Amino acid sequence: MTITVKFFSLIREALETEQLTLELTDSLRTVEALKNELGLRGKAWSETLSHPNLIQAVNQRVVFPEEGIEDGDEVAFFPPMTGG
């Protein structure tokens, strides 16, 4: 399956990446599993994606790491929000 992954703010900077399009095996079914998979890319990735304040969204809704991922989903990682 194919998903899009987006990174914002401090996370985007730490990973030097704005967006990825990933082909995943169908066995990779949760945000948590995706984070572990991405963590294999190196220390910056494993440390950044395991930060306790990290927020994750699937299809523009904030979710827990246990949330499932399906083909075509848009996943995003970012720090706590500071708008307004």
Add this chain to the structure above:
Amino acid sequence: MTITVKFFSLIREALETEQLTLELTDSLRTVEALKNELGLRGKAWSETLSHPNLIQAVNQRVVFPEEGIEDGDEVAFFPPMTGG
């Protein structure tokens, strides 16, 4: 001494009077005394000016009936306010 007395809203209507200029004896020294004096003008006056919800102001500040009156003062009587 000379004072101005103003009436608003329901009070103005009940007394059919917007404004009076009064010459008072110097012995008439409080708003309460002024109300009693005006009450002598008839039943409408005595009843209206003894209504428990009546508000009185001296020189544009809400006061208790015991407030003193001096030459040149502007006294006003009106019901509870409903602006905004």
Add this chain to the structure above:
Amino acid sequence: MLVHVTDETIDPGDLATRFYSRHPDAAVATFAGFVRDFNDYGRVDSLFLECYVEMATRVLNDLGNKAKQRFGLRAWQIVHRYGEMETADPIVFVATSADHRVEAFAACEFVMDTLKTDAPFWKREHSGGAGHWVTVKGVDTDRRERWSTEDLDQ
């Protein structure tokens, strides 16, 4: 002009535009009130708002200054219409600006709550030829009372 009490039409959009332009502070809250076309009994066609102008001006000035001191405002403005009005005509406009939104909101609400019970205006509603003076609502007195427990400066 911080306070303006007038029997001419007021324009809240223009007032807001000017306030923003003069005071682009971090947090600006405004309130605008328009003549409602209904009350507790039914339809309202028009409104007569009687005003003790000199006193209203003084009360609103005192109120703005008190709000400024109490909530640390950077700027404020209060504009109030009186006289004959039609449905949907603007009656009142209040703007408050501060370094943080909590203070801007609280000050704007404080001004409106206090103005309702302390500024000398009296509403007379007309519907179908009949008119009646609006009486004070318990909710307004209660709202005013909320602020009084903290009114250390009174």
Add this chain to the structure above:
Amino acid sequence: MLVHVTDETIDPGDLATRFYSRHPDAAVATFAGFVRDFNDYGRVDSLFLECYVEMATRVLNDLGNKAKQRFGLRAWQIVHRYGEMETADPIVFVATSADHRVEAFAACEFVMDTLKTDAPFWKREHSGGAGHWVTVKGVDTDRRERWSTEDLDQ
């Protein structure tokens, strides 16, 4: 447009004017936020506001609808700027209208409090060549939390 998330200049005075004209309801509350020229550490020259645009649009739409339902609003609007901004530039504009001022004020404050912590925007402040990402304030989390105890519909 109820929600507008844009990297172009926004004009709160024009937005307020249009909102008043379309919704001359009994009670209209607005909030406008402008880029502040100071923070906890000193002077701020400019601001970069990063945004996850698709999600921000969705979150703000959900938020406006929730405010409408919860406070019985007649109308609402939320406009949020993102991108590079200078001091005193407008960032956000929120308007809420209702039959009574208590609901209009509460809804406007609810939207601002919730937006601060739930809408995907991230502030980066610049001063004298240096930049840093703004961190979440405890007061904002607390303000958001105030509303949650009553969030029966969540």
